[in-house]
Amino acid sequence: MTQASSGAATSQKGFLGWVERTGNKLPDPVFIFFYLIVVLVLISIVASLAGLSAPHPTKTIEGTDDPFIINAVSLLSSENIQRLWVDMPKTFTHFHPLGYVLVVMLGAGVAERTGLFGTAMRAAVRNAPKFLLTPMVALVAMVGNLAADAAYVVLIPLAGVLFAAAGRHPIAGIAAAFAGVSGGFSANLLPGQLDALLFGITEAAAESIVPTWDANIAGNWYFIFTMTLIFLPVIWFVTDKIIEPRMGGYVPQGPAGEMVKDGDKPLSQDQKKGLSHAGIAALLVCAVWVFFTVGPGTPLIDEAARPEARLSPFYKSLVAAFLVLFLAAGWAYGAAAGTVKGHRDIVRMMSEAMADLSYYLVLAFAAAHFVAMFAWSNLGLIFAVQGADAIQASGMPMPITLGMLVILTGVVNIFVGSASAKWALLAPVMIPMLMLLGISPExxxxxxxxxxxxxxxxxxxxxxxxxxxxxxxxWQGNFGLGSLTATMLPYSAFLLVGGLVLVMLWVVLGLPLGPGAALHYTLPPQ
Structure with a gap:
């Protein structure tokens, strides 16, 4: 433990040292939003005094064909001051990601605390053949994002044990799992908690230009599924051909050998029974949703809507579907495995899941007010219109524009780790700007x-x-911060290149992002 402490505290030099020192000086994301609100107020005052404006892309002056002009509004105007203080509860509670995340986490918290997520990940990778161990670890790691924290806490150390038990270097296993869980953070076979979080912010940004736009939690399903298929061989290649050869062989001895013995234990009969019951529960939930969609009355299909909008109720119901799916599967597993003794355990687990979100609630309060005040000032829409005009004037191809957004996000990510915080900063400008250029919010x-x-x-x-x-x-006491960063750099580079190619090809081919989610977007007439 002493070695671990000293290794983590080692100060890095060069670029990595600069990243570490600079990042450590940044305030907590909650206060970043507070400082940004102060800056936003000042900018709104200057923009208002300077008469900053832009033509609305869809609205016209009533009774004429002249475009409606959007003017910058000071956040210190009487109207906006009144909004800030009077609407504060509404601003917070109507923040779109809040409801999505809270609902999904009620179910996911039960699935995690009953042990379902951890046992399912162990079962998926434990008996994998030696030559398939890397891709199995990577795939389960990416799918494990549905389990949020459990993937980090359970799968990553387990991957080290499994690699060591197979006669391979354990740190290579840890690196592969870390690359899958965190480098493949958005890749998955199914939508989940992250989709609920991001599309809530997307909806708020899109509504600044099209108030009727509704989020679809499955709006990136095809894309993240393909992303998984792309990232899987990338992580496999980097692990087996670049990372592990550099590390050489490894023979677990002493405490490390004991970890292999303890961590490679087979699943108990109760755990196997729990997984079986969880699978049955999951199939039943899926069957219920199919029945609601195609059964009598088709409650999840709007028969009176336009053909492209008929499945809108189904898409909107997916947030609730994930709540029921995780809750049913987690409860079924816990009842069979003995981790749930009664309904009070379920209520306790749901309460603990909400407690885990306490920091997120504070962050959401700050982010909600930044997003709302950005909209009140009209600056987001003005910047979006002017940015779209500038891109059109430059003649820059759309794949290149989106590629630049990928790189911008990657750079910002080095300093601001929270996915929701970054997207709350970028979405109010990026979403409307690209909608004006014909690119969908999805x-x-x-x-x-x-x-x-x-x-x-x-x-x-x-x-x-x-x-x-x-x-x-x-496993290796002298493994320091620089060692870990250097180990993960090849993964980061290859994943970034693979992701860039995927985005550009997706635009060129014009593929849909998910069910009911097209690549292109046409602004509705006012």
Missing amino acids: MTTATYRVGDSATNIITPLMVYFPLILTFCQR
Whole structure:
């Protein structure tokens, strides 16, 4: 433990040292939003006095064909001061991501605390053949993002044990799992908590230009599924051909050997029974949702809507679907495995899940007011219109524009680790700007996700970075911060390149992002 502490505290030099020192000087994201609000107020005053304006892209002056002019509004105007203080509860509670995240986490918290997520990940990778161990670890790690913190706490140290038991270097296993969980943060086979979080922010940004735009939590499903298929061979290649050969062989001895013996234990009969019951529960929930969609009355289909909008109720119901799915599967697992004794345990687990979100609630309060005040000032829409005009005038191809957004997000990610905080900063300008250029909010969100994922694994400011370092030091005491960053750099570079190519090809081919989520977007007539 002494070695772990000293390794983590070692000061880095060069670029990594600069990143570490600069990032450590940044305030907490909650206060970043507070400072940004102060700056925003000052900018709104200057913009209002300077008469900054832009033509609205869809509205016209009533009775004429002249465009409606959007003027910058000072946040210290009487109207906006009144809004700030009178509407404060509404501003917070109507922040779109808040409801989405709270609902999904009620179910996911139960699935995590009953042990379902951890046992499912162990079962998925434990018996993998030696030559398939890397891709199995990477795939389960990416899917494990549905389990949020559990993937970091359970799978990553387990990957080290499994690699060591297979006669491979344990740190290579930890690196592969870390690359999958965090580098493949947005890649997955199914939408989940992250989709609820990001699309809530996307909806708030899109509504600044099209008030009727509704988020679809499955709006990136096809994209993140393909992203998983792209990232899986990338992580496999980097682990087996670049990282592990540099590390050489490893023979676990002493305490490390004991970890292999303890960590490679087979699943108990109760755990196997729990997984079986959880699978049955999940299938039943899926069957219920299919029945609601195609059964009598089709409650999740709007038969009176336009053909492209008929499935809108189904898409909107997916947030609730994930709540029921996680809750049912977690409860079924816990009842069979013995981790749930009665309904009071379920209520306790749901309460603990809400307690875990206490910091997020504070962050959401600050982010909600920044996003709302940005909209009140009209600056977001003005910048979006002017930015769209500038891109059109430059003749820059759309794939290049989106590629630049990927790189911008990746750079910002080194300093601001929170996915929701970054997207709350970028979305109010990026979403409307690209909507004006014919790019859907779903495509812009997908592009952001690529940049957000790729550099997670190389910044010491990532909240789990010290924990991963500790996992590594259990196997190699002198493994320091620089060692971990250097190990993860090849993953970051290859994932970034793979993600960039994916985004550009997606635009060129014009593929849909998910069910009911097209690449292109046409502003509705007013």
